[in-house]
Amino acid sequence: MDLDKPPAPQPPEGCLVVALRLPVRIVVLVLVVPVRLAWDALVAAGRFLHATVLRPLGRALRWTGRALFVLPFVALWRWVLVPVGTALRWLGHVLIVAPLSWVHVHVLIPVGHALRRAAGGVVTYLLAPVGRGLVWLARGARALLAAVGLGLFTGAAWLARYLLVVPARWLYAHVLAPVGRGLVWLGRGAGTLAAAVGLAAFAGAAWLARYLLVVPARWLYAHVLSPIGRALLWVAEALVTGAGAVLYWTARILFVLPALALWRWVLAPVGRVLAVVARETADALGHAWRVAGHLSRVVGRALGTLFRWIFVEPARWVYRAVLTPVGHVVRDMVLRPAARAAREVGRVTRLTLAAARETLRETRRDVRRALFGEPRRQAGVDRREPPARDPRTLGGSTTVLTKD
Template identity: 55%
Template sequence: MDLDKPSGEPSVRQPVPRQPDGCLVVAIRLPVRIVALVLVLPVRMAWDALVVAGRFLNRTLLRPLGRALLWLGRVIVVLPLAGLWRYVAVPFGKALARLARVLVVAPLVWCHRCLLTPVGHALAWLYAHVLTPAAIGLGAALAWLARYLVALPARWLYGRVLAPAGRAIAWCVRGVWWLFALLVTGIGRVLYWAVRALVVLVALPASALWRWVLVPVGRVLAVVGREVWDALRHAWRIAGRLSLAVGRILGTLLRWIFVEPVRRVYRSVLTPVGHLVRDVVLRPAAEAARAVGRTGRQALEAARASVRQARADVRRLLFGGPRQPEPVARREPSGRGTRTLDSSTTALTKD
């Protein structure tokens, strides 16, 4: 950190020193950048227009459509599958597990405990007391037979037949190997001189061609490619700034020519007219319509009541009035003669 620099000033990055360019680079750079800018500017403006259109489509169409599709997928797929898993698959799996435990696991445990374990103990006792002594005796007999029928004849065959035959074969192999080594040595010398002649006739001219022709041409092409790449990058950056400026100018013109007049017309003309129409025409019309509706409903109710009364009068004239219910004889006296404890005529309350 530089202690002499004031704390309020931001630190300035030191530029990386760049090596001076040659005359060829300077001669190529300017026309290449001009041509690249002319070619890249329409592409960058079209790209920016596509980006703006894509963002508008994403914000107005694709994102709501994606949310609707997600909600629809959740309602149509996720919720039915969750309900199917929770209310069908899980109870069915639990029932299958209980059924398997009752029909499979319990019988297998009983079979292992009551059948297989006793049979295994019996087989182990048989192996320990019967099969093991028999196996020991059989092994001793087989060892004696193998010694006298296999080992001794094999030793005699190796000493009398195979060893002499192997020595003869080894001597033949050494002779063949000596002939092969002699042949390979001769072929190697021939190949050495052929390769040396090939190097003298082909490699040296190819090396000279690479050093004096291809490397300089490659360096020139590398310089041209680097300058073209730098020119394309600079042209893309400058074209982006130009495209942004053109977009801002077009946006400002669109706002001044179309949006601002429409907004002012809407705010200063359409909104007052709409409020006036609402207060002067629509609200009184709605009140009148509601009053007419209430009057009509009241008239309809009165007409219905009149029709019901007329129908009742006609029924009464034709069929007479409804019958009055006949009085039923009551066991208890009515009115003032109602039985009380004072006026009871039972034997317990007589005077």
């Protein structure tokens, strides 16, 4: 970044900007200064309230809520619900689970095993033989019914063959087939004749329709309707074009040109003026807010100085010039002698109590000696370490046989 680079040239300002800037800034400053002072006062009051009222109140409410809601519920859960739940679980286990387990193990399982064995015996020795007998009877009945049915079916088939099928075949071969062939031949001839007649009628009708309808219609379309349509289309296009041009110029003269003149000679200058006023007002607001901040700081410092001169400095002077010497005098004339006297009284009391305890011990010792005699003294035990032996030399020995 080039530090020596000159600042970018500002666009030249017009006389209107220069003329509006100072009055606008003065008016805005007059309006903004009270607002900034009130805002700073509210901020200071809010901080003071937050530090001195709201935060302690919040802590008190939190402690109160904890003491009123959390701790009772915790105590209720810990000392009431948990023991009651444990007791109920133990009672349920003792009164329900254990009896049911005993019944299941010692009653239901043996009964189930017995019923299973009984059912197995019934199935093996009763139901199985009966079922086998019923199966054998069913097989015999099925064979008998099959034989009877086969005989009946064979007889019915023979009767149907010679009473129905053979006569029907003879009737079809000698009567119905020749009659059907004749009817088919007659139908084919009638169809061919009808097709020829219909084709001739269609050809004649088509020729008549062509020369009576299609050819005149084509001539009418080509020589009459088409020129008339083109003429009508040209007239319509001319009318639409003329009407469009008339409407265009009418709308242009009545709406566009006045709107353009209004925009160019009224709205654009007014907009520029309003833009200048708005920009200068915004700049003035920012400048006034900053100036009001400085003024608010000055006022705050002045009020702080006044408060310090009116309250703090007198209080400091009273504390330093009055309370401190008085405190020193009270400390030197009253508190220290009182503390010294208290220490002396304590020392004398301790000595007196020590002498009284010693006298009591002596009296108790004398009474015990007078009643029970002198206590027996125990033999003293030598708790010293044994003496060290002589060091071993080359000419001496520590064994019994070679000891000098």
